[in-house]
Amino acid sequence: MKFELTKELLEQIKHQIEMRNAKFIIDEIGSLHPADIADIVEHLDLNEAKYLFDNLEEEKAADTLVELDDDYKDKLLETLSAKEIAEHIDQLDTDDAADILGNLSEDEKDETIAQMQDKEHASEVIDLLKYDEDSAGGLMQTEFIKARESWTVKRCVIELRRQAEDVEKVYSIYVVDDEDVLLGILSLKRLLFARPDALIKDLYRSENIKYVKTYDSKDEVAEIMKKYDLVSIPVVDRQQKLVGRITIDDIVDVIQEEAEKDYQLASGITENVEATTSVLKNAKSRLPWILIGILGGILSSLILTNYEDQIAINPVLAFFIPLITATGGNVGVQSSAIVVQSLANHDFNPGGIFKRIFKEMLVGIIIGITCGALVFGYNYLLNDGDMLMGIIIGTAIFVVVIIAAIFGTLVPLLLDKIKIDPALATGPFVTTSNDILGLTIYFFIAYLMSA
Amino acid sequence: MKFELTKELLEQIKHQIEMRNAKFIIDEIGSLHPADIADIVEHLDLNEAKYLFDNLEEEKAADTLVELDDDYKDKLLETLSAKEIAEHIDQLDTDDAADILGNLSEDEKDETIAQMQDKEHASEVIDLLKYDEDSAGGLMQTEFIKARESWTVKRCVIELRRQAEDVEKVYSIYVVDDEDVLLGILSLKRLLFARPDALIKDLYRSENIKYVKTYDSKDEVAEIMKKYDLVSIPVVDRQQKLVGRITIDDIVDVIQEEAEKDYQLASGITENVEATTSVLKNAKSRLPWILIGILGGILSSLILTNYEDQIAINPVLAFFIPLITATGGNVGVQSSAIVVQSLANHDFNPGGIFKRIFKEMLVGIIIGITCGALVFGYNYLLNDGDMLMGIIIGTAIFVVVIIAAIFGTLVPLLLDKIKIDPALATGPFVTTSNDILGLTIYFFIAYLMSA
Numbered sequence: 001m002k003f004e005l006t007k008e009l010l011e012q013i014k015h016q017i018e019m020r021n022a023k024f025i026i027d028e029i030g031s032l033h034p035a036d037i038a039d040i041v042e043h044l045d046l047n048e049a050k051y052l053f054d055n056l057e058e059e060k061a062a063d064t065l066v067e068l069d070d071d072y073k074d075k076l077l078e079t080l081s082a083k084e085i086a087e088h089i090d091q092l093d094t095d096d097a098a099d100i101l102g103n104l105s106e107d108e109k110d111e112t113i114a115q116m117q118d119k120e121h122a123s124e125v126i127d128l129l130k131y132d133e134d135s136a137g138g139l140m141q142t143e144f145i146k147a148r149e150s151w152t153v154k155r156c157v158i159e160l161r162r163q164a165e166d167v168e169k170v171y172s173i174y175v176v177d178d179e180d181v182l183l184g185i186l187s188l189k190r191l192l193f194a195r196p197d198a199l200i201k202d203l204y205r206s207e208n209i210k211y212v213k214t215y216d217s218k219d220e221v222a223e224i225m226k227k228y229d230l231v232s233i234p235v236v237d238r239q240q241k242l243v244g245r246i247t248i249d250d251i252v253d254v255i256q257e258e259a260e261k262d263y264q265l266a267s268g269i270t271e272n273v274e275a276t277t278s279v280l281k282n283a284k285s286r287l288p289w290i291l292i293g294i295l296g297g298i299l300s301s302l303i304l305t306n307y308e309d310q311i312a313i314n315p316v317l318a319f320f321i322p323l324i325t326a327t328g329g330n331v332g333v334q335s336s337a338i339v340v341q342s343l344a345n346h347d348f349n350p351g352g353i354f355k356r357i358f359k360e361m362l363v364g365i366i367i368g369i370t371c372g373a374l375v376f377g378y379n380y381l382l383n384d385g386d387m388l389m390g391i392i393i394g395t396a397i398f399v400v401v402i403i404a405a406i407f408g409t410l411v412p413l414l415l416d417k418i419k420i421d422p423a424l425a426t427g428p429f430v431t432t433s434n435d436i437l438g439l440t441i442y443f444f445i446a447y448l449m450s451a
Numbered sequence: 452m453k454f455e456l457t458k459e460l461l462e463q464i465k466h467q468i469e470m471r472n473a474k475f476i477i478d479e480i481g482s483l484h485p486a487d488i489a490d491i492v493e494h495l496d497l498n499e500a501k502y503l504f505d506n507l508e509e510e511k512a513a514d515t516l517v518e519l520d521d522d523y524k525d526k527l528l529e530t531l532s533a534k535e536i537a538e539h540i541d542q543l544d545t546d547d548a549a550d551i552l553g554n555l556s557e558d559e560k561d562e563t564i565a566q567m568q569d570k571e572h573a574s575e576v577i578d579l580l581k582y583d584e585d586s587a588g589g590l591m592q593t594e595f596i597k598a599r600e601s602w603t604v605k606r607c608v609i610e611l612r613r614q615a616e617d618v619e620k621v622y623s624i625y626v627v628d629d630e631d632v633l634l635g636i637l638s639l640k641r642l643l644f645a646r647p648d649a650l651i652k653d654l655y656r657s658e659n660i661k662y663v664k665t666y667d668s669k670d671e672v673a674e675i676m677k678k679y680d681l682v683s684i685p686v687v688d689r690q691q692k693l694v695g696r697i698t699i700d701d702i703v704d705v706i707q708e709e710a711e712k713d714y715q716l717a718s719g720i721t722e723n724v725e726a727t728t729s730v731l732k733n734a735k736s737r738l739p740w741i742l743i744g745i746l747g748g749i750l751s752s753l754i755l756t757n758y759e760d761q762i763a764i765n766p767v768l769a770f771f772i773p774l775i776t777a778t779g780g781n782v783g784v785q786s787s788a789i790v791v792q793s794l795a796n797h798d799f800n801p802g803g804i805f806k807r808i809f810k811e812m813l814v815g816i817i818i819g820i821t822c823g824a825l826v827f828g829y830n831y832l833l834n835d836g837d838m839l840m841g842i843i844i845g846t847a848i849f850v851v852v853i854i855a856a857i858f859g860t861l862v863p864l865l866l867d868k869i870k871i872d873p874a875l876a877t878g879p880f881v882t883t884s885n886d887i888l889g890l891t892i893y894f895f896i897a898y899l900m901s902a
């Protein structure tokens with residue numbers, strides 16, 4: 001029952017497309033879930049994909065288009081006429097339709113909208129286009145089911161049957177007043193088990209209902225749905241009028257994207273690089289971070305220039321440069337990561353910024369003493385009891401660890417304050433700064449102690 | 452409508468608890484969502500929390516217990532008697548009950564089960580305890596709604612009404628045969644709009660239905676629910692018998708945990724460290740990675756020992772140690788991160804491992820040439836046209852980048868092959884190895900060129 005795209009299956013499909021075997025596509029591929037068909041399409045070239053799409057049922061084709069990854073979708077859309085795109089969009093839920101329109105140029109957008117058959121659908125989609133795509137308005141769909149307080153259960157079921165034609169998945173019914181202001185929520189389960197003559201106003205829940213406003217950010221929507229385990233949430237405008245709903249599948253995507261973005265920032269990749277991304281694009285999205293690292297390396301070399309004589313006299317000092325930079329970098333990234341995660345989880349922090357830094361300093365002291373003692377011991381044994389080098393490096397490690405812990409805590413907090421994604425702090429930026437900081441401390445201590 | 456725990460509110464609550472104001476707790480806190488009450492509880496000391504719990508309604512108290520973070524929950528459970536825990540568990544869904552029992556010692560578990568009032572519920576919970584907590588069986592609940600093919604809609608609604616008492620959220624009805632073998636799925640929407648005398652067998656969907664087996668991993672469950680946008684999925688045993696269901700809220704938690712785990716591995720934290728974690732536990736969970744880094748640093752220093760004479764003659768060589776290690780580390784982590792993400796997303800890779808490495812080598816060449824040229828140019832300008840140092844460092848960077856890219860690609864692939872979480876590769880382990888690798892290459896090239 002689980003679909004798996006094997007090499008053999010892919011070759012067979014490519015062969016059948018080459019043979020122009022429309023029956024194979026309708027029977028064998030048309031019966032699959034759109035997400036599975038999208039998996040297949042992403043491994044076809046554009047001509048093959050186009051033939052496949054032309055032979056799928058209209059609704060299946062449109063749903064498959066939505067499931068494609070963004071790169072492939074854009075390429076495929078470029079090969080389609082405004083009329084063909086409009087035919088797909090006519091089949092889609094408003095949120096998916098708006099997403100596809102949003103990717104087109106202004107001219108293409110106008111032309112496609114003009115070609116849409118279902119004018120009411122078109123105007124709803126146009127309404128959605130005005131919202132920021134990172135807001136609740138940008139995520140919501142206008143397909144939902146609403147009922148009035150005064151209805152009986154029987155009337156409600158009749159009315160809902162008509163509304164439900166357009167709504168693929170129904171989880172809850174939103175109860176509104178005559179001005180469409182959201183009053184409460186009625187679960188489908190409750191409606192199903194109620195007597196036909198019962199009144200909606202006696203059944204629905206109006207207390208503690210969770211909703212979002214069109215201008216709330218998608219992160220806020222995700223947070224609420226996650227916290228309260230919701231599968232759908234109503235969206236209201238500034239006058240509390242019900243204008244849409246957001247379902248959990250879209251929020252799962254938001255959560256996944258956010259997590260991947262943090263991970264990528266921490267790994268120093270600016271854009272979404274996948275295994276299938278071209279070599280040039282891959283290199284281009286990675287170079288900025290590498291160049292920041294190079295710049296940091298050059299700065300480090302300039303700092304070291306000041307200690308040229310010391311290194312010439314005592315080359316052993318140079319041996320421990322990697323130890324200092326690596327340890328500072330590791331501690332700093334750990335500290336930043338903890339802050340980034342607690343910011344992402346909105347951990348309530350009664351003590352504020354100073355308490356957090358003080359705590360991090362204590363952690364730094366514990367780690368610093370352990371590492372410092374270890375490195376001192378190693379040097380002491382290696383140099384047959386000559387303590388100076390051990391003291392220099394042990395002290396340097398101790399200080400570098402504490403400074404790195406504090407610095408790693410501060411940077412993401414500051415980035416967050418000035419509205420930059422704090423996850424940036426766990427990337428090459430902090431490691432590079434820590435290298436420079438660490439070396440400066442190390443050679444300054446060496447200078448003081450050797451003098 | 453959005454609940455926010457402010458410092459003032461927290462102080463007020465603490466004050467009312469101190470005053471032993473039970474009415475305040477019932478009226479002001481008892482009306483909140485369990486997730487919000489859990490937020491409050493996590494900021495109370497254990498005595499305060501216990502007083503609050505004692506004054507909440509039984510069901511609300513139990514639901515709040517489930518929402519607490521693991522650290523706090525464990526501490527609170529330690530203060531409760533087996534009888535008190537049993538009272539909470541009696542109120543909970545089977546999956547939540549099993550999670551709490553799973554955290555107790557064997558003795559406490561037996562004692563608690565003996566104290567449970569609802570014996571049928573108790574035996575269902577005991578059944579769940581036998582599954583691996585990372586499997587579908589460990590995630591599922593035994594509360595679900597099932598119907599027989601032969602029923603009419605009318606009979607189905609009557610039967611469901613009885614079943615639904617135990618089931619908090621109903622999304623779909625699972626249709627089974629007389630042996631409880633899963634036949635298909637009927638949406639609540641479809642049932643609601645059907646004629647009362649229609650037969651279930653004419654309404655339900657049996658093709659392409661998605662289900663999981665009890666022994667499937669939670670990652671597989673998450674993947675399927677994410678891919679097919681499901682809000683719940685039935686779980687069957689080895690004989691295809693329906694034994695439970697998993698709802699999307701639990702899967703959202705799985706997705707979130709997985710993402711956080713990857714991020715933590717990449718940042719070198721072994722356990723879940725939060726802003727509220729104690730200083731000692733924080734330090735303890737971070738030290739292992741730091742010590743690996745220290746070990747790597749000591750290894751680096753041993754390698755450099757071989758080049759002591761060279762450094763003494765030409766200290767400039769030492770100046771570029773941080774540049775070499777940082778660049779190698781950055782490129783390696785990027786390469787690993789791309790592999791880790793494509794493994795996590797199950798990107799189909801027709802070319803296999805060699806094609807991927809070849810591609811990564813090409814990316815490495817582009818980045819390597821750019822960085823090498825830049826560093827050469829910088830040295831050339833700095834040293835008034837003396838090219839040797841520039842050539843040494845430029846060449847070293849070029850080679851280090853390519854090796855780091857290949858190494859960074861290989862490590863997560865190998866880890867994955869031997870069933871270790873590949874995200875480990877983006878942590879301090881690869882950076883440390885890259886430091887050693889980079890320095891060896893750098894000084895070897897310097898040795899060759901200076902000779």
